[in-house]
Each structure stands twice: as structure tokens, then as C-alpha cells.
Amino acid sequence: MKFLALETSCDETAAAVFTDDLRILSSVVASQNELHVRFGGVVPEIASRAHLRNLLPVVDEALARANLKLSDIGCLVVHNTPGLVGALLVGVTAAKSLAFALGVPLIAVNHVASHIYACRMAAERDIFPCVGLVVSGGHTALFRCDTPLSLELLGTTRDDAAGEAFDKVAAILGLGFPGGPALEREARSGDPKAFAFPRSFLDSPTLEFSFSGLKTAVLYACHGQGVSKGIAPPADQKRADLAASFQEAVVDVLAGKCRQALQQTGLKRLAVGGGVSANLRLREKLRALDAEVFIPPLDLCTDNAAMAALAVEKWKVGDFAPPELDAHPNFL
Ligand code: KG4
Ligand code: ZN
Numbered sequence: 001m002k003f004l005a006l007e008t009s010c011d012e013t014a015a016a017v018f019t020d021d022l023r024i025l026s027s028v029v030a031s032q033n034e035l036h037v038r039f040g041g042v043v044p045e046i047a048s049r050a051h052l053r054n055l056l057p058v059v060d061e062a063l064a065r066a067n068l069k070l071s072d073i074g075c076l077v078v079h080n081t082p083g084l085v086g087a088l089l090v091g092v093t094a095a096k097s098l099a100f101a102l103g104v105p106l107i108a109v110n111h112v113a114s115h116i117y118a119c120r121m122a123a124e125r126d127i128f129p130c131v132g133l134v135v136s137g138g139h140t141a142l143f144r145c146d147t148p149l150s151l152e153l154l155g156t157t158r159d160d161a162a163g164e165a166f167d168k169v170a171a172i173l174g175l176g177f178p179g180g181p182a183l184e185r186e187a188r189s190g191d192p193k194a195f196a197f198p199r200s201f202l203d204s205p206t207l208e209f210s211f212s213g214l215k216t217a218v219l220y221a222c223h224g225q226g227v228s229k230g231i232a233p234p235a236d237q238k239r240a241d242l243a244a245s246f247q248e249a250v251v252d253v254l255a256g257k258c259r260q261a262l263q264q265t266g267l268k269r270l271a272v273g274g275g276v277s278a279n280l281r282l283r284e285k286l287r288a289l290d291a292e293v294f295i296p297p298l299d300l301c302t303d304n305a306a307m308a309a310l311a312v313e314k315w316k317v318g319d320f321a322p323p324e325l326d327a328h329p330n331f332l
Helices: 033-039 044-065 085-102 111-123 162-172 179-187 212-223 236-265 280-287 306-316
Strands: 002-007 012-019 024-031 075-081 106-110 130-135 140-147 150-156 269-273 292-294
Touching (some): 002 044, 012 044, 024 044, 075 085, 075 111, 106 306, 140 236, 179 236, 236 280
Parallel strands (some): 130 269
Antiparallel strands (some): 012 024
16 A cells, blocks of 8 residues: 655655555655745745645656556545645645545645654654654644654743744854754854853743743844844854854753653653754753653654655544645644
8 A cells, every 4th residue: 555645834845655564665855945045934925836836746756766656556645734824735735636536535644743753654663652842943842642643732832943943043143044954063163051041941840942032042142132133143153152052052951841741751752853853962962861762864854745654543543534624724
């Protein structure tokens, strides 16, 4: 049984083919980075139009790499929530049309749940029950995951997502977009103890996050209070120190909240997903926790369609999407 999955929730157009025994036959991702870079962030309308242009070529490529034809596909899969609604709608409409044309069922999966399932795909064995941490440009949330399909929200961010904070601080430091990888590179030559940035809620039992105060603290440490935009980035060593100290603060909070979530739930496994889990310092700190830690390789961390193999779990229980399936921008 072959599944074709589509992902268009933000600024990556992706398609993947996998089997009911969870083998990934192909996974293709077309990045839109060069379209958004001059705006310093993802522009939703540009993202939707790029998905329209890119989706069918990406599907063709995924089928070609899997050495299959469209008629070999037995089930369509799509991420229909959460994300940019116009972007999601491109994938949802394409998946519905293809399923209807082929006369095969359609399965809708949650993008955030798929980020956690990416750990299951990489581990090639069961990882549930576990605590799930999803850290991306749009989300920072902890879940209790008793099964792949039952996610209980333990805590989320009250303001910026961790990846959003990386992107905004990278912009303050003049490091470009997307900021996460650039900031991590800059941090390598900096001192993580140079600036004592705040670690919100770290000493409280709550499993919520907040990163906007940290972002403002970096802005003030960089330029002094009372300034916001249009200021030249700081000199080299100060910039590296700011980057390293900021990264250390984010990583301390993420690792600290994971430790608390593991203690509070009594669970012994931690599954981590989303673009920020590409960060090597975060990986290092999470791996030091007293738990079995699952973090997928880079191509399964950032947005992709192979992680939508979560659909196989739904297929096993006959949980198919109706023809009137819609896209939902909000979480869960
Ligand atoms: O999961 P993802 O590809 O897309 C969303 O669903 O948001 O995550 C993208 C986010 C961006 O904010 C990007 O700056 C961040 O992940 N990111 C990183 C790193 N690589 C990507 N943040 C920190 N360190 C990295 N190495
Ligand atoms: Zn994502």
C-alpha cells in the first residue's frame, strides 16, 4: 500500500511517498527561502502562490524518485492544520482533487503531531508513550503523547515561538533570514556567559514558555534602550557573544521545561521535532537529560511530507477525511 502525502503549511512545498510498513520511498522539499528573504520573513500571499506553482512538479518528482506512477497510489494524505490558511488550502485542495480523481481515500493529519511522529520514523521502532516537544518558527509546545494520535497539550508559548525568537534576534544582529541556522553559526565564536539574559518561567513549575522578553533584552543589550530599527549591527565579537548568550538562554529554557515535563508526567522518553531541533547546542543539552531522547536527522526535523506517515496510524483504524475537509490555521 503506497501513500502520497502533501505539505504546504508554511514556506516549504513538500511531497513524500511512503508505505503502510513505514518505509519512506521518496521525500521532496522545495524551499521558498529566496522569495521571502528580502522581506525578512514569510509573506503569506507569496507563500500560497509559490505552493500553487511548485506543488505539482514536487509531486511528480516524489513519484519519479519512488519509481511509481500516480495510479500506484492507494491513499492521499495532507497536513490540513495548523499553518497559514492560504498555504494550507493549496495542499488540501490538491489532495482532495487527486484523491477524488484516483478514487482513493484521503487522510488529514496535524502538522504538529507529524513533527513528533518524525521521531518514530527515524527511530524505526515504537517511541510511545513519550513527552513531545515541538519547536519551530510557528510553535513551541510540550505534549504528553500516550499514542501517536493522542496529544495532550502540557504547555505552549504565551508569545513568540522559539524559532520566531531566533529569526527576530538574527534580524536584530543583522544575520539575515532564516535566522536560526545563521545565529547558530555566529554563536560558535561567542561566549554564552557574556550576557546574563532572562530565562522566563525556568524556576516555576509551569510548562509554558515566553521568549518576547528575551528578544527585547537582546535588543537593549545590542543598542541600548529606546531604539528599535534601522541601527547598524554590533561589532563582530559583541555580535557573536550576543548570539551565543541568546542561544544559551533559549536552550536552557527548552531543556529545563523538558526536564520538568518528564518529571511531572513520569514518562521516560522525549521526542523532539520542528526546525529549531536542528540546533546542535539544543540537541546536546536535551541528550544530557535523564530520558531516552529521540531527535530526527535534519531532513525530518524541518518541514517535510514524510513525517505525515502518521497517516498510517489513522489508516489502520479507518479514520478517513470527508470530501468537505477544510484547512484550519489554529493549533489542533
Ligand atoms: O519546522 P520548521 O521548518 O517550520 C515551521 O513549521 O515553522 O521551522 C523553521 C524554524 C525557523 O524559525 C528557523 O529559524 C528555525 O526553525 N531553525 C533553527 C535552526 N534551523 C532552523 N533555529 C535554531 N537553530 C537552528 N539550527
Ligand atoms: Zn513545522
